[in-house]
Amino acid sequence: MTLSCIAPQFGHRDQPFTVIGGQGLFIETKEYGQLFDATAGYWYNILGMRHPELMSIKAELGGVVSHLYEDWTNPWAEDLALRLCKMTGKQQAIFAATGSMACENARKEAVAYHLSKGRGEHDLLFAAINGGYHGSVGLMLDIADPRKNKVIINGPVVYPNNASANNAFEEHKKYLSSFEDKIKEQEKKGKKVAAVFYEPVMGVRGAVELPKEYIRGIQAICSAYDILLIADEVTTGFGRTGVMFVSQQFEKDGIRPDIICLGKGLSAGHYPIAVTLVNEKIVESWKSLEGETEREFAYVHRRGNGIAGTPEGAAIGLQVINTLERDHLPELTKQLGGYALRRLQPLTKLPNVRAVRGKGLLIAIDVKDSLYAKHIKERLRKEKKINMIPEGRMLMFCPAFTITHNDIDRVALSLEDVLE
Numbered sequence: 001m002t003l004s005c006i007a008p009q010f011g012h013r014d015q016p017f018t019v020i021g022g023q024g025l026f027i028e029t030k031e032y033g034q035l036f037d038a039t040a041g042y043w044y045n046i047l048g049m050r051h052p053e054l055m056s057i058k059a060e061l062g063g064v065v066s067h068l069y070e071d072w073t074n075p076w077a078e079d080l081a082l083r084l085c086k087m088t089g090k091q092q093a094i095f096a097a098t099g100s101m102a103c104e105n106a107r108k109e110a111v112a113y114h115l116s117k118g119r120g121e122h123d124l125l126f127a128a129i130n131g132g133y134h135g136s137v138g139l140m141l142d143i144a145d146p147r148k149n150k151v152i153i154n155g156p157v158v159y160p161n162n163a164s165a166n167n168a169f170e171e172h173k174k175y176l177s178s179f180e181d182k183i184k185e186q187e188k189k190g191k192k193v194a195a196v197f198y199e200p201v202m203g204v205r206g207a208v209e210l211p212k213e214y215i216r217g218i219q220a221i222c223s224a225y226d227i228l229l230i231a232d233e234v235t236t237g238f239g240r241t242g243v244m245f246v247s248q249q250f251e252k253d254g255i256r257p258d259i260i261c262l263g264k265g266l267s268a269g270h271y272p273i274a275v276t277l278v279n280e281k282i283v284e285s286w287k288s289l290e291g292e293t294e295r296e297f298a299y300v301h302r303r304g305n306g307i308a309g310t311p312e313g314a315a316i317g318l319q320v321i322n323t324l325e326r327d328h329l330p331e332l333t334k335q336l337g338g339y340a341l342r343r344l345q346p347l348t349k350l351p352n353v354r355a356v357r358g359k360g361l362l363i364a365i366d367v368k369d370s371l372y373a374k375h376i377k378e379r380l381r382k383e384k385k386i387n388m389i390p391e392g393r394m395l396m397f398c399p400a401f402t403i404t405h406n407d408i409d410r411v412a413l414s415l416e417d418v419l420e
């Protein structure tokens with residue numbers, strides 16, 4: 001078969017390359033030959049390419065497309081839903097194919113919650129933290145962009161390198177009170193902020209960790225105004241930052257999101273599967289909406305997506321969790337991430353590097369500007385045989401958790417060379 005249209009659909013991403021295979025930490029590309037993959041695909045191949053345990057599930061269940069939708073379910077999806085709910089303290093799981101869909105489904109469940117309280121769908125607004133990223137479908141694309149959304153939350157203060165922002169208490173108080181002002185202003189116009197989306201460690205913004213007092217402050221405002229808290233752990237979930245989920249860690253500090261969105265690491269890049277986990281508040285809203293024909297049609301019968309939670313995807317999800325737990329990979333990621341940060345930190349002495357920041361194996365090397373980042377990307381591929389996909393100004397170091405100390409040394413030395 002000949003493809004008549006190859007590159008145009010990727011027009012927004014320049015210098016695309018074609019990956020024709022791969023194994024472990026290496027990818028095989030048409031243009032550059034074999035590359036060491038320092039971004040785990042796009043942060044999702046957490047166990048490396050073609051992981052043997054996951055590939056054998058694909059061989060066994062690959063042809064079974066019995067999806068999970070409405071009344072139709074399957075044992076793997078039931079097990080995975082139960083396992084994820086137990087791990088996160090949530091009550092129900094809604095499967096989807098991508099992280100963007102999981103976030104958009106979370107928004108829809110927040111709408112259901114507010115409908116059940118008698119609020120009008122068209123009066124609802126959604127808030128997010130400035131510069132966050134929650135995907136590319138529905139309202140998610142623009143939600144964290146202050147030019148497009150009226151109820152953006154400013155902050156947190158970002159210090160160079162890894163300095164804790166917890167002492168930026170006064171600034172954070174200002175940001176939070178300005179958020180509260182925005183809520184009140186909208187209420188005067190008859191609008192209601194329905195939910196706040198946040199990433200516990202902001203990926204695209206450059207591995208920026210939310211300080212606890214800042215997110216706790218947001219939670220306090222949410223409780224006061226009956227606003228739901230939605231943790232987008234699409235990137236941070238499944239060990240990326242050195243813990244299985246940051247929300248489990250935050251729980252010790254009294255931070256409890258109503259909804260958690262997961263994707264990427266859930267299948268370690270071996271199948272398109274993502275999930276939205278909801279708490280009892282949302283489940284109660286489903287019950288109270290039952291019988292309201294018009295709303296029920298929109299928000300109860302339209303829950304979930306076709307070809308989501310398939311046997312193959314769910315079985316892979318279960319195996320990923322088993323492997324992460326059995327091999328203690330979140331703990332390992334914490335150690336490797338600490339080593340990588342120490343190893344990469346000296347880069348900040350170079351004139352073109354603004355900062356090196358990160359948590360676990362979610363690390364950003366913040367460079368001069370986005371054009372320079374693209375130039376470095378190309379040099380890394382051509383001269384060092386390393387793939388590192390930037391996000392704007394940020395060179396993202398987010399490898400598979402199977403990376404070794406030697407591999408980290410190799411990436412650090414290569415960066416030293418090209419970031420002249």
Ligand SMILES: Cc1ncc(COP(=O)(O)O)c(C=O)c1O
Binds near residue numbers: 133134199263
């Ligand atoms: C925090 C976060 N949320 C949502 C998404 C969207 O996930 P996907 O690309 O699988 O749709 C991403 C993707 O990078 C992300 O980083």
